[in-house]
Structures are given as structure tokens and as C-alpha cells.
Amino acid sequence: MLKRETLIVSEADIAAIIASLGIDQLMDDTIAALQSAFFEFGNGAIEIRQRTGFVYDDPEPGLVEFMPSMRTRQSVAMKVVGYHPGNPVNRQLPTILATNSLYDTTNGHLRALVDGTFATALRTGAASAVASRILATPESRVLGIIGSGAQAVTQAHALSRCFAFTHVLVHDINRDHAESFAARTPFLRVPDGIVPKAEVFARSDILVLATSNSVGAPPVLVQGVHQPHLHINAVGSDIPGKTELSPTILRTAFVAPDYRVQALVEGECQQLSPDMIGPELHELVKVPERFRDEQRRFTVFDSTGNPLEDLVVTETLVKHAERLGIGRRIVIEAGAYDPLDPYRFDDVAAKARAG
């Protein structure tokens, strides 16, 4: 690729990557790459910045956030992600729309721009798999899903790559969403049942919470009976004031966040004092044997979205696109026919005319 070209990997290009590679292989690759990035995190190889953004209520509740990360001496990754819960119903668009970019740290060049909606679902699923492999019992057979929208699909997929589920229990306040879940997860190949929330909570070995619960609304799960070894992947809580688990439940669990400072602001951890919060995911990944006993206890992975996950999934998709020759290469940035003259467009215009 010429230095000045930007590789665009659109949704259609991702479809082509999946058609060639298969979703199982892509998910396995992403889980492996993510686990290795969390292992490396902290030794200077990867840096992240806390996300910032804009939250608003007008014309509809929504937000646009920025999640920066860097693989040292290689790439800076930037995800810009919108969260607009009115999208599916009002606009036939996904709740989460995102674009992920990779910038070359040698020169600042935009190497690639990738559809981030699929990437976000993929990496959020993969992160739960990385956490669950450490904190859930390997004998987990019952997968629970509360909130069965788009994120639940990749959660179930990622977890199914690591556990031999025999049953999937689904609950959603939108009955249509619960009923369509089986059709959206053919890879599970196990019977699913639509059951009340309390039953999902009671019977699950691994539980995924991926709701669009409103800011300020009561938590999705307030109290209830559950398996002593239950592991929850709490995915939905990612805005200040939005929670899925009550403090009552959380206080009885071993809680591991993906990114502590962020989880304290917008994850389930916002309901906990810092001393009640366990290690971060990267600490688990570094010495998983130290946390083996937690597999028999009640554990929560507080997943708010760590920017390094966006770095990893973007690298993974770009790697496959480049290998398979998929994606479009276009020149966007200034080429500096004369680096000292921003108005030196003659050559650019001439080249553009020449095609």
C-alpha cells in the first residue's frame, strides 16, 4: 500500500472477511489477540486514555464518545462511538454506530478506517470470553441472557467458543427481541428458553447483562437467588447513572472491571467504593491461576469498554482485510507536494484530473 493511502473497511468489507474466514475463526482470533493485549498491557507496549465525549438529551437521548489507545511504535487507534437507543425503532439504525481509525505513529498518517459497529460487538463479546475463561467455572452449562439485542449476539457467540453450553435462557422486556434471539444465534446449537428474569438469574452458570436500561432507572437485577458460582458479564452499564446490578448484589460478588477509573464513573463500579473493587482484567490475565478459586464463587466482570479492545479488534480486522485484499484504498490526506505550502494544490489537482 502506498504510504498516502487509507484503507477503508466498510460493513460490506467485513461481510466479505467473514465470508472468507468464518465468524468462528474471526471470533477466536479476536479473543486470542485480546487476551495477549491484556497480558502485555502495563509494560509500555500499549497505552490507553480515558474516554471523553458529549452526552445530550436533545433531540433524543444519546452520546458520542472517543476512545483512544496506542500500540507503542506502531499505531494510535481512535474509536468514535455513538450510542443512540432510539436508532433501531426510529431510524432502522443500530443503537451503537462507530468508526475505528488507525494512525501511524511514524508520521500521523491515517492507515485505516473501519466500520466500528460490528467491531464493537465483536470485541465486547471477546472481552467477556477472556474474563469468563478466568472467572467462570469451566463446567458452565447454562448461559443466561438478559437484554437480547445486538450485543447479546456476540456475547453468546464469544462465550460459546469457550464453554460447552447445554441451555440458553433468555429474557428481554421486549418480547420480540427475546423471541428472535434463537434465530440470531444459530451457532449456539442448543435449546433456548424465554423465561422470567428471576429464573435466568437463578439458573445461569454464566449470565450476560446487555440491556439498554435508562439512566436513573432502577437496576435490572435488584435481588434474587443465584448459583454460588455464577459469573456475570455486566456489559450494559457504561454511562453515569446507568446500572444493571443493585449494590446489594454487587457487594456479595468479586468484581473485576475492564478499566477501573472508567468503571468507577460509568460501570457497575460507580455503585461501589474503590476498596470493594477487585483487580482489573489485565491483572487477571497476567496470573489467571491466582484467581482460580473465584471460579467457585460469585463473580462479576464489569465491562465498560477498554480502548485497548478497540485497538485490538481494529488491528485484527485490518490484518485480515490486507491479507485477503479486501477493502478500498483511497487518498484522503494532504500529500505535501511542497510540505511548506498548504496552497500548493497544482500537482494534486493535476493528478486528480489524470485519474
Added chain:
Amino acid sequence: MLKRETLIVSEADIAAIIASLGIDQLMDDTIAALQSAFFEFGNGAIEIRQRTGFVYDDPEPGLVEFMPSMRTRQSVAMKVVGYHPGNPVNRQLPTILATNSLYDTTNGHLRALVDGTFATALRTGAASAVASRILATPESRVLGIIGSGAQAVTQAHALSRCFAFTHVLVHDINRDHAESFAARTPFLRVPDGIVPKAEVFARSDILVLATSNSVGAPPVLVQGVHQPHLHINAVGSDIPGKTELSPTILRTAFVAPDYRVQALVEGECQQLSPDMIGPELHELVKVPERFRDEQRRFTVFDSTGNPLEDLVVTETLVKHAERLGIGRRIVIEAGAYDPLDPYRFDDVAAKARAG
């Protein structure tokens, strides 16, 4: 434009906009839009976030930064900008490479992606024009340039749209850069002279500092004689430890930053205590008559780059591209054939095959 399309405005597209509109008109539009945005700033119509980023020394000194802003109920703008001073000599690329994006606050959709290198030069020039119209004497005749690289070109252009210069005095530690400046600024239509730094400082009515002075190096101007009414646009200081004016000089000036909290960290203001810093540019723009007496005094505009400038210049370029039918429209993001199913690529793939 279809809701799902992203408008790409490349360097070649910007060349086409300029070929149609003329650089004078584009600069005048940008200055006017910027002045009006600074006027509105603070009433909730525009929000900005302080920039964050990654700074490194390996393989070469450089940084990649993020500058977010929002026009409420319209667009979130994100500029990702790289600063790699080795680019012109080592890679035939501009020191500043950037891409600017506009996201729709209704749904998170990436509306446009614009080459940000030209946009950065354009808006930085326009910002100095906005500040100089308030703080410099309208009778300014001598424009001084210290650091005659890419940024100096748009500085000189923007200022020439607001002042009737009769002389331009140029200094650069790189003699070639000083000598090529006249050829790069034909729009000035006044004689220029390459003179020692002290002479530029002594004779200028308006002075632009736009050097690539190194972090930790002494300021470019340490002391010296200057006109009592001198107005300086200090453009180059935008990294912690990089300064162009000594504290001795700064302490005698009325100093107005573009963005106070940022200027305290990375602008000339990092050398001043907060009580020595004057109002921000948006405060000047709201009541310019209150600062008329400053036109007879020594003033400094500490320009570190306010994210609202990136919002404005991106809006301006996109507006002209849309009006003129310039730019490429491509579909990048997920379209949510089924917003609940990230793996629902069948329709996408079919559509891609159908062209």
C-alpha cells in the same frame, strides 16, 4: 445524500473547492464563520473538550492528539492530528497530518471525513485574523514572520485579508524556507525582506511566530526592542515545554489565549501564572470595543488551537463540498438490516455484489 453515506473530502477535493471558490473567498468565509462561532461560544451552542493524545520520542519525536467539539443538536467534530517535525525532511510529508470528522448527533452517523492538514492551516490562520482584528492596530503596515513554514503561509494570507500591509519581513533559521516564502505567498503582493530575527521583532506591527522550536529549547524571542503597539500571534507553542516567547517579553504584554486551560499546559501561557493571563478569544469577540485600547499596546494572541476552530473549518469545507457536488460518497458503517443482529451480513454482501 443518503443517510448512510459518508462524504469524503480529500486533499484533491479541497483543491477542487478552491479552484471553484478561490482561496480568498474560502479564507474570508472561514474567518467569518470562526468569528461567529467564538461569539456564540459559551451560550451552549458549542461545546469543546480539552485535547488529549499520545506523545512519544520513538522512532522519532512526535505526537497524535484528539480535539473534540460539538455544535449542539447538529454535529460532533473530531480532529485527529499528528505532529511529526521529521516528516518534511525524512518522508516528504507535512509536519502536521490530520483528519477531521463530523458525526451526526441524531444518530452517531459519520457524516463526513475531511483532510485536516489544509483545514488546520486554514483555521489557524483564520483564528489569528479574528484575534488581530481586535488587538492589532487597523493601521498595521508591517507584517513580521518568524518561522516561515506551512503555517506561516495561511497566517500571512488570513492577516492580509484584514490588514493593508506594505511590507513583509521574514526570518527562518532555515534560509531556504525564508527564501521560498515570497513564492509561496503571491497573494501578499507586497515586497518581502529576509532580515535578522531582531529586526523582524523591532519593525513589525503584527508578528507571526510559527516555528518548530524544540521542546526544552530556549524561546525563539528572548528580549528585544519592538513597536509599542506590536501584536504577536504566537502560533508555534502547542506542546508542554515548547515556547517561542520568553517570560520577560510575555510579562509586558496583554496576553489573550484561544483556550485558557490548554494554553496553561502547552501554550505561551505555561510560563505565566493564571493572574497574568488576559481574557480568552471568545471573550474578546463578544465585546471587541472593550479591548480597543489594547490596539495601542503590546498584545499577544496565544494560539494553541481551540477545537471549535476545527468544527468550524470542517463545517465550512463540507458546506462548500456539498454545494459544489465535490467529494466522494461511500458507505462505511453498519446499516442494520437487522439492528439486533451484528452478524446479519447477508443483505450487505448481496448489495455489495450487486454493486
